[in-house]
Amino acid sequence: MQKETVVLIVGAGPAGLAISACLNLQNVPNIVLEKEDLCASLWKKRSYDRLKLHLAKQFCELPHMPFPQNAPTFVSKTGFIQYLDNYVSHFNVNPVYHRTVESASFDKRGGKWLVIVRNTLFNMIEKYEGTFLVVATGENSEGYIPNIPGLGSFCGEVMHSSHYENGKTFDGKNVLVVGCGNSGMEIAYDLSNSGAQTSIVVRSPVHVLTKRMVQLGMVLLKFVTCELVDNIILTLSKLNYGNLSDYGLQRPKQGPFYLKNTTGRSPVIDVGTMEKIKAQKIKVLPSIRKVNGDYIQFANGETKSFDAIVFATGYKSTVRKWLKDDGGLFNEEGMPKKRVPNHWKGENGLYYAGFSRGGLYGISNDAKGRKEAELDNADLELSSKRKAVEESINENNFITEAIAREMSRGLTSGCEQDIQKLENYLPLLENLVHHVNLVNNNHRITCWISDLKIRWSSTLTSSSIFHLHGPKFYQINDLHFELGMILVI
Ligand SMILES: NC(=O)C1=CN([C@@H]2O[C@H](COP(=O)(O)OP(=O)(O)OC[C@H]3O[C@@H](n4cnc5c(N)ncnc54)[C@H](OP(=O)(O)O)[C@@H]3O)[C@@H](O)[C@H]2O)C=CC1
Numbered sequence: 001m002q003k004e005t006v007v008l009i010v011g012a013g014p015a016g017l018a019i020s021a022c023l024n025l026q027n028v029p030n031i032v033l034e035k036e037d038l039c040a041s042l043w044k045k046r047s048y049d050r051l052k053l054h055l056a057k058q059f060c061e062l063p064h065m066p067f068p069q070n071a072p073t074f075v076s077k078t079g080f081i082q083y084l085d086n087y088v089s090h091f092n093v094n095p096v097y098h099r100t101v102e103s104a105s106f107d108k109r110g111g112k113w114l115v116i117v118r119n120t121l122f123n124m125i126e127k128y129e130g131t132f133l134v135v136a137t138g139e140n141s142e143g144y145i146p147n148i149p150g151l152g153s154f155c156g157e158v159m160h161s162s163h164y165e166n167g168k169t170f171d172g173k174n175v176l177v178v179g180c181g182n183s184g185m186e187i188a189y190d191l192s193n194s195g196a197q198t199s200i201v202v203r204s205p206v207h208v209l210t211k212r213m214v215q216l217g218m219v220l221l222k223f224v225t226c227e228l229v230d231n232i233i234l235t236l237s238k239l240n241y242g243n244l245s246d247y248g249l250q251r252p253k254q255g256p257f258y259l260k261n262t263t264g265r266s267p268v269i270d271v272g273t274m275e276k277i278k279a280q281k282i283k284v285l286p287s288i289r290k291v292n293g294d295y296i297q298f299a300n301g302e303t304k305s306f307d308a309i310v311f312a313t314g315y316k317s318t319v320r321k322w323l324k325d326d327g328g329l330f331n332e333e334g335m336p337k338k339r340v341p342n343h344w345k346g347e348n349g350l351y352y353a354g355f356s357r358g359g360l361y362g363i364s365n366d367a368k369g370r371k372e373a374e375l376d377n378a379d380l381e382l383s384s385k386r387k388a389v390e391e392s393i394n395e396n397n398f399i400t401e402a403i404a405r406e407m408s409r410g411l412t413s414g415c416e417q418d419i420q421k422l423e424n425y426l427p428l429l430e431n432l433v434h435h436v437n438l439v440n441n442n443h444r445i446t447c448w449i450s451d452l453k454i455r456w457s458s459t460l461t462s463s464s465i466f467h468l469h470g471p472k473f474y475q476i477n478d479l480h481f482e483l484g485m486i487l488v489i
């Protein structure tokens, strides 16, 4: 029997659920196909217990449903799962479970997508037909474990981070975490807290930020260039963490938000791991060369024995396994070749959602179908403001007050409010930098500060209130106070 609908959606993660909800609101018939027995399976079945959202709640909500006002800024895993379950029932999203898509191809003659599905409950093949196909199987569809010479000879436990729940069973054990993304860094922290002797393999440079720094960066990105945001955030990170190279961690040459935008790679959001690394409670090791029984040899020649390995080496998209006729949209890794904001649409009614490498924020924007051309008026005015700031930075020229006045005219009240918050915030930040400079006559800190083009953001405020060496508007004693101020915006 062939089931027909208008839109076929593959995957009931947050991206697929959001698309289905938006279609339901417009009465467009759709079917969501999901291989598991529940929605959001990565969140419900394959994530560790202590997981919390790293982005503030306003960057994680799906379309048409904000988080409750009393929800914390950084929602817990259970809070987010509850939110998703409410979302599904509120928008009447009804995924069909136990359905593994084996292939999806476009029938040119009929002008429809034909999807062959295995019903894993009854081990039967089913066929679905739709005018549109939305690929929502995600960037994190399947855990990836690298091929390491000799891994098969390892006698201890080997697991992927998606199967790690907590450190209970690792107390007193020697555990190696491979990979220093957000999963690896947090799992290493959790293991160490649970009494495991913990080491982590870090093979590439990595940015380490606090979640408040990321939150600040996300807000600032709306107003000023990525380069400026990176300068500010990197300075805060350097002030907070200092030079991490003594501990085996290098910072990438490019800034955290630039890297996020261009490669999708997220900075590590520190949950306490850095303190443990500095206290040598977590040992940082370079790449693995080979495994021989319980012994693991590293790129620096060091050999150590371990009881367990947790591979926090990331995920792979599974699109290539089943999607035919994609018109060359996906690369070998099953990720879109096109970059944001043109990444979401193919030909013949093919769409893909949740592949923007922007976490839940990207997923939500995909579902809303937001792209440059469809930005609302406030955003358009802001982007012209951004452009002017960018041009002025390129010309290495201060923006005059007159231009600043010109640019801020006619902004909607929401934007005006945000800018006012920034006006309060930016002098504070500059004062902070100034004070750190005064109290700490350290050459390295002076270099970081001089890299910071914070003066450019004075375009957002009147220069008359912006006296670096004049009266102090704020009493700043330490960075933690300053970071706390981020809460205000
Ligand atoms: N609370 C939250 O919101 C959380 C969000 N996340 C997000 O989920 C997504 C997946 O994160 P995660 O699971 O950490 O995966 P990532 O892909 O982000 O990180 C994988 C890590 O493994 C390393 N790696 C891969 N292969 C090897 C190898 N052979 N040897 C050594 N290291 C290796 C990579 O290094 P290299 O760069 O050298 O390839 C990278 O550091 C990310 O977007 C992340 O930000 C994850 C956890 C929590």
Ligand SMILES: O=C(O)C(=O)Cc1c[nH]c2ccccc12
Binding pocket: 054, 055, 214, 257, 260, 266, 267, 357, 358, 359, 360, 361, 362
């Ligand atoms: O957690 C992730 O992997 C994300 O992609 C979330 C995210 C979106 N934009 C960002 C910018 C900086 C750090 C994390 C993110």
